[in-house]
Amino acid sequence: MSKDLKRREFLARFIQLPCAAMVFGAVGTGDNKAAAEGPYRAEDHLYAMGIQVDRCIGCGLCAEACKNENNVLKEPYFFRTWIERYSIMMDGEAEVDSPRGGIGGFPPLEEGSEVMRSFFVPKLCNQCDKPPCVQVCPVGATFKTEDGVILVDESYCIGCRYCVQACPYGARYIDPRTLTADKCTFCYQRITKGLLPACVEVCPTQTRVFGELGTRSSPLHRMKRQSSIQVLKPAMNTEPKVLYSDLDGEVR
Amino acid sequence: MSELLEHLQANLQQVTGYIYPNEIELHWSLLIVIYPYVTGLVAGAFILASLVEVFKVKEVASTYRLALLTALAFLIAAPLPLLAHLGHPERSFQIFLTPHLRSAMAMFGFVYMWYLMLVLLMEIWFEYRADLVRWSNERRGVMKLVYWALSLGSRDLSEKAVRFDRKAVYAITLVGIPSAFLLHGYVGFIFGSIKANPWWSSVLMPIVFLFSAIVSGIALVLLLHYVTTMFRRVKPDMACFNKLASFLMYALIIDLSLETLDFIHRMYESEESIEILAQLVVTKLFISLTIVQLLLGTIVPIVLLAIGRFSRIPEEVKRVVFFIAALLVQVGIFSTRWNVVIGGQLFSKSLRGLTVFKMQLGGIEGLFMGIALLILPFVLLWILIKILPPWDQQEAS
Numbered sequence: 001m002s003k004d005l006k007r008r009e010f011l012a013r014f015i016q017l018p019c020a021a022m023v024f025g026a027v028g029t030g031d032n033k034a035a036a037e038g039p040y041r042a043e044d045h046l047y048a049m050g051i052q053v054d055r056c057i058g059c060g061l062c063a064e065a066c067k068n069e070n071n072v073l074k075e076p077y078f079f080r081t082w083i084e085r086y087s088i089m090m091d092g093e094a095e096v097d098s099p100r101g102g103i104g105g106f107p108p109l110e111e112g113s114e115v116m117r118s119f120f121v122p123k124l125c126n127q128c129d130k131p132p133c134v135q136v137c138p139v140g141a142t143f144k145t146e147d148g149v150i151l152v153d154e155s156y157c158i159g160c161r162y163c164v165q166a167c168p169y170g171a172r173y174i175d176p177r178t179l180t181a182d183k184c185t186f187c188y189q190r191i192t193k194g195l196l197p198a199c200v201e202v203c204p205t206q207t208r209v210f211g212e213l214g215t216r217s218s219p220l221h222r223m224k225r226q227s228s229i230q231v232l233k234p235a236m237n238t239e240p241k242v243l244y245s246d247l248d249g250e251v252r
Numbered sequence: 253m254s255e256l257l258e259h260l261q262a263n264l265q266q267v268t269g270y271i272y273p274n275e276i277e278l279h280w281s282l283l284i285v286i287y288p289y290v291t292g293l294v295a296g297a298f299i300l301a302s303l304v305e306v307f308k309v310k311e312v313a314s315t316y317r318l319a320l321l322t323a324l325a326f327l328i329a330a331p332l333p334l335l336a337h338l339g340h341p342e343r344s345f346q347i348f349l350t351p352h353l354r355s356a357m358a359m360f361g362f363v364y365m366w367y368l369m370l371v372l373l374m375e376i377w378f379e380y381r382a383d384l385v386r387w388s389n390e391r392r393g394v395m396k397l398v399y400w401a402l403s404l405g406s407r408d409l410s411e412k413a414v415r416f417d418r419k420a421v422y423a424i425t426l427v428g429i430p431s432a433f434l435l436h437g438y439v440g441f442i443f444g445s446i447k448a449n450p451w452w453s454s455v456l457m458p459i460v461f462l463f464s465a466i467v468s469g470i471a472l473v474l475l476l477h478y479v480t481t482m483f484r485r486v487k488p489d490m491a492c493f494n495k496l497a498s499f500l501m502y503a504l505i506i507d508l509s510l511e512t513l514d515f516i517h518r519m520y521e522s523e524e525s526i527e528i529l530a531q532l533v534v535t536k537l538f539i540s541l542t543i544v545q546l547l548l549g550t551i552v553p554i555v556l557l558a559i560g561r562f563s564r565i566p567e568e569v570k571r572v573v574f575f576i577a578a579l580l581v582q583v584g585i586f587s588t589r590w591n592v593v594i595g596g597q598l599f600s601k602s603l604r605g606l607t608v609f610k611m612q613l614g615g616i617e618g619l620f621m622g623i624a625l626l627i628l629p630f631v632l633l634w635i636l637i638k639i640l641p642p643w644d645q646q647e648a649s
Contacts, residue, residue, distance in 0.1 A: 096270035138358035139346040159339015161279040168448035170272030179339030
């Protein structure tokens with residue numbers, strides 16, 4: 001009787017072994033493939049975004065794509081990125097608007113308004129190198145990654161809203177679904193796979209340039225070389241990693 | 253969520269100029285107004301109590317225990333508005349477990365625990381220890397047990413032990429004064445250190461908070477002293493009222509000077525933000541700042557207190573004048589907190605527009621919740637007075 005069982009066991013294992021080998025083999029191949037591309041190493045990157053203000057046509061596709069990609073609420077009170085329209089009047093006064101964050105484009109300027117010139121400025125989290133939001137977070141739920149991106153740990157945020165108050169750029173909001181802070185992450189889920197942020201991907205005029213700060217061959221580096229670069233609210237000393245070319249002094 | 257969206261929709265209609273789209277929601281509302289108001293009362297009441305203990309101001313000695321219990325009642329209630337305002341109150345313990353040491357707010361738990369455990373509770377315990385032992389000997393039934401438990405098993409009524417109590421109280425008060433300064437100065441720092449907000453960002457903020465706290469604490473003890481004297485039907489101690497009124501007046505003058513300094517400094521420096529802040533002050537904050545805080549809450553009380561102190565009016569009228577002044581001071585200081593917290597969010601960080609604050613009646617951040625949170629410390633105080641009567645000893649003596 002026991003001899004029979006042993007034989008059966010033996011036969012069963014005889015069939016199992018090659019199957020197992022096939023399965024492990026397959027997994028092994030996968031591992032090798034991953035190893036060939038290399039896992040994502042945050043310390044090898046330092047991301048930044050360039051905004052070429054004179055290229056923006058205010059189409060609002062970037063803000064819309066951002067909402068879709070990042071599951072941001074559609075209501076016009078929650079934005080990871082938005083576009084502002086500046087109208088400099090003949091008397092030198094600046095008027096600013098951003099209806100629905102610029103999604104769907106901008107309505108024509110009021111008839112008869114004496115506009116000297118007008119331009120669009122996309123806004124987003126500046127991924128500051130000295131981020132006031134990270135400084136004030138009482139539990140460390142918002143933090144700077146090694147690749148320079150500021151992220152929020154939604155499962156750790158206590159929803160005190162101190163970071164929203166501390167951000168000079170109005171880049172943060174509280175997601176009413178989770179009651180935690182949310183903001184632009186440069187589409188972290190995409191950039192860590194080697195893809196571009198959604199807003200950059202859809203921009204029809206290449207206003208937005210995404211790249212690495214440390215790499216000389218990047219389009220971002222080219223922009224830095226060829227244009228005069230400004231950041232928003234430099235007096236705040238937050239050292240933004242969103243760099244604007246040819247930014248008007250009226251923009252805050 | 254639909255309620256919030258409706259609320260934001262209504263706010264959007266009333267925005268003037270340009271504000272960033274994420275600024276349509278105001279993030280700190282009534283609960284965060286109440287928090288610094290209540291902590292201010294704690295610090296103020298304690299500082300008044302300390303005057304008695306350290307500087308031996310005999311006239312106000314009869315308010316010493318009352319001031320301590322007031323501080324404790326308000327301190328117990330102080331974290332509740334904060335907790336209720338959090339999106340995830342269930343995660344609040346993370347502030348203790350994994351505090352982010354560079355965050356001013358992360359220090360709250362430690363400052364609070366230090367003040368509650370090491371200063372206030374210890375001072376009250378030593379102050380009441382001999383009484384607790386006596387009461388646990390005299391009383392019967394449940395209260396005997398309560399006093400025995402509160403005395404922590406202490407039984408010594410010898411002269412030496414009582415002398416040690418006095419020394420301990422003195423030593424704790426010495427630590428307590430800077431701690432009270434720390435508690436409320438720290439609350440001011442939470443706002444004053446936000447460089448993104450020109451209405452808040454000021455090195456004077458902790459100092460202004462501190463002196464307004466002292467003002468509100470003295471006024472509260474004066475009010476409570478008046479009410480408790482009336483209900484206990486004892487002869488009003490006019491020397492005590494006069495001294496409290498004097499302290500209140502001097503504190504108010506210092507507070508007004510600091511606020512004026514802040515105002516002049518801002519006007520003189522006239523930074524980038526001055527235009528939008530000027531708009532804010534003359535439109536949205538006109539009533540709460542100019543009328544309520546400055547006129548009714550500061551100038552009128554100073555005049556009333558001066559009249560009460562330096563004119564020859566009957567004592568009963570004098571006390572009523574002090575009472576009205578102290579009441580106005582409370583309204584004024586609440587307004588001060590309102591103007592800081594709400595005022596600081598009514599203009600855009602783009603410095604190009606103003607928004608509105610609409611208080612809701614119901615809900616966590618609503619008016620009813622606010623009123624409940626302001627009544628709660630008085631209920632706690634009533635319970636504390638029942639358990640630890642602040643007067644027996646003095647009346648007996």
